[in-house]
Amino acid sequence: MNENPEQYSRRRFFGNVTTGLMGVGLSHLLSAEGLHGQSTAPAWQPGRNRTHHQPRAKRVLQIFCPGAASQIDLWEHKPLLQKYDGKPLPGEEDFLSFQGKNGVIMGCP
Secondary structure, X not given: XXXXXHHOOHXXXXXXXXXXXXXXXXXXXXXXXXXXXXXXXXXXXOXXXXXXXXXXXXXXXXXXXOOOOOHHHHHOOOHHHHHOOOOEOOOOXXXXXXXXXXXXXXXOO
């Protein structure tokens, strides 16, 4: 390395140490699964109806709720929300997004 030691910062040193340790960890994981070097097991390929783990889930349910109240609004009291409860957002009355026109402000339940 032709670098000046004064330019070698502490942040850069720890970044290099972290990268090196990640390489050691990855090497260990690959050797534990037999993927480091030659392997007799067939290689896993995505989309071949075969995974490297036995599937346990039979169904997946994804719930998407646009416009739902956030946990901050539900658990933290905000006096201004009570003041503007049921009124449109000031300055955004005519705003139109891809979900439609904005609704009214909901106070803390």
